Amino acid sequence: MLAAGHKATAHPRALQTICSRADAFGRPAPGRRVGTRTEPAREAAYTACVNDDDVPSGIDLRLPHVAHAWTAEADVKRPYRADARALIAERVAVHGARRVLELGGGPGLLAEAIVARQPVDYTLLDFSEPMLALSRQRNPGITCVLRDFLDPAWPDGLGTFDAIVTMQAVHELRHKRRAQLLYTQAHAVLAAGGLVVVADHEPPETRVRARDLHATADEQHGYLGGAGYRDVETIATFGTLYVIAARATR
Ligand SMILES: C[S@@+](CC[C@H](N)C(=O)[O-])C[C@H]1O[C@@H](n2cnc3c(N)ncnc32)[C@H](O)[C@@H]1O
Numbered sequence: 001m002l003a004a005g006h007k008a009t010a011h012p013r014a015l016q017t018i019c020s021r022a023d024a025f026g027r028p029a030p031g032r033r034v035g036t037r038t039e040p041a042r043e044a045a046y047t048a049c050v051n052d053d054d055v056p057s058g059i060d061l062r063l064p065h066v067a068h069a070w071t072a073e074a075d076v077k078r079p080y081r082a083d084a085r086a087l088i089a090e091r092v093a094v095h096g097a098r099r100v101l102e103l104g105g106g107p108g109l110l111a112e113a114i115v116a117r118q119p120v121d122y123t124l125l126d127f128s129e130p131m132l133a134l135s136r137q138r139n140p141g142i143t144c145v146l147r148d149f150l151d152p153a154w155p156d157g158l159g160t161f162d163a164i165v166t167m168q169a170v171h172e173l174r175h176k177r178r179a180q181l182l183y184t185q186a187h188a189v190l191a192a193g194g195l196v197v198v199a200d201h202e203p204p205e206t207r208v209r210a211r212d213l214h215a216t217a218d219e220q221h222g223y224l225g226g227a228g229y230r231d232v233e234t235i236a237t238f239g240t241l242y243v244i245a246a247r248a249t250r
Contacts, residue, residue, distance in 0.1 A: 062129065071109075075109070078239060084167065089114045092117070092165065096162070099161045104166055104168075107134035107135055108142070125154065149182060155188060166198055176213060176219060180224075183224055191248070198244045202214065224246045
């Protein structure tokens with residue numbers, strides 16, 4: 001375990017060692033690229049991934065049977081998810097977005113709602129190949145990218161987007177303290193005035209360490225504002241799910 005206050009050094013090998021330890025909660029890190037970049041911003045991102053207080057996930061969504069079971073149950077457990085998807089699709093359409101990126105898009109249910117509303121050039125990023133396979137089946141026309149959004153290089157080569165959306169995925173950062181960094185990275189690939197829509201859960205009272213894992217809507221407003229977005233607004237809540245929209249400042 002790393003000592004409190006430990007800082008990553010600039011040495012690539014040291015960073016590699018530290019970042020592989022960041023997965024000590026048992027999650028393998030296929031494709032995670034570490035150890036070759038030494039720019040200050042990337043170093044800061046590496047440092048942010050080094051922490052002992054991550055909240056481990058009880059399930060590995062990269063296993064085919066887990067991805068399939070999650071997909072089969074998600075809307076049954078939370079029927080209001082469909083309403084949230086319809087609202088997000090409407091926002092994206094009203095914004096006039098033509099290029100849309102989804103982070104942690106999983107089986108492509110939100111992609112389906114957005115693409116059905118209007119034709120868009122859609123990129124869905126996820127670190128689970130079985131999830132991407134489900135998404136491709138549901139949305140043959142979209143681009144699916146196998147990538148880990150804990151990798152500081154996740155935005156590389158994706159292009160520029162008019163809108164970035166994410167639903168029930170930000171808590172997969174495994175600690176809410178990483179949310180602002182994710183939004184800063186997203187800001188860099190948003191066009192001027194671009195739209196971001198974040199939907200996730202208020203911390204469930206019943207879960208251990210839920211307040212470390214899940215940001216409240218108010219906390220999300222702070223992270224988005226801190227990452228340089230304006231017009232941050234909770235546009236709806238569905239059960240415990242909040243939907244927040246904001247605009248890129250550039
Ligand atoms: C709870 S599911 C939500 C899926 C989808 N957004 C939905 O609401 O239907 C979370 C998704 O995030 C993906 N995910 C988890 N950790 C990730 C990471 N570090 N990088 C990229 N995707 C990740 C999972 O594979 C899964 O598809």
